[in-house]
């Protein structure tokens with residue numbers, strides 16, 4: 001008897017690859033900071049990168065939008081190699097938005113202008129359309145009432161939410177977060193994490209370098225543990241936090257979870 005084709009979708013979400021790193025190496029002088037790194041980030045996946053200080057997490061994150069050049073290996077976005085330079089690089093940085101530890105807002109521009117600027121310059125939107133979209137996004141991050149203020153008039157948590165709105169305004173395929181809450185006072189961390197949790201629930205593709213283990217545990221699809229320039233573990237949060245395999249990860253978790 002012929003076997004019927006399976007019509008039902010599988011329960012597991014199919015994470016079609018969006019970002020792929022293969023055999024990536026990088027040095028700073030003699031320091032080998034990325035050692036033969038392989039990583040696939042699926043569309044709609046939230047990948048949290050954790051590990052000891054100096055293990056290469058930020059560098060890894062920054063290679064994905066070419067803020068850091070690599071010496072060998074390939075990095076692709078949607079199956080296409082990342083552009084090296086020129087106009088395509090500005091487009092890449094729009095498609096793979098980045099949120100930094102320091103919010104990097106323009107101090108002499110209003111919150112609204114900070115969110116609109118790159119839309120006009122890179123996405124070639126008219127100013128009115130860009131401002132309309134910026135206001136929508138500021139509303140989403142709870143800051144519409146602050147649109148006409150300057151960054152210095154906002155708290156750190158609010159500035160970081162502006163930075164997230166600015167990244168979203170470019171209609172990115174993926175968002176990179178490099179320790180987005182590390183520069184914040186403790187009471188502001190949660191307001192930023194809540195915006196990030198919301199983005200995760202919406203199915204955004206996100207790579208997040210963070211020391212916030214609660215976010216790693218409960219918002220990530222995968223945890224990538226780095227040590228000494230290598231990806232040592234790449235597993236679900238459940239697996240990683242309940243049964244880490246490597247001695248490095250066990251040691252790291254025992255140190256940070258003690259507090």
Ligand SMILES: Nc1ncnc2c1ncn2[C@@H]1O[C@H](COP(=O)(O)OP(=O)(O)OP(=O)(O)O)[C@@H](O)[C@H]1O
Nearest residue numbers: 028029031033051052053054055056057058059060
């Ligand atoms: N621009 C640079 N020039 C020289 N060395 C650098 C540079 N950036 C990073 N490094 C070094 O490379 C190593 C990896 O740095 P990276 O910032 O990627 O680590 P990390 O895991 O993100 O650390 P942390 O958790 O402390 O932010 C560190 O030893 C760091 O001192």
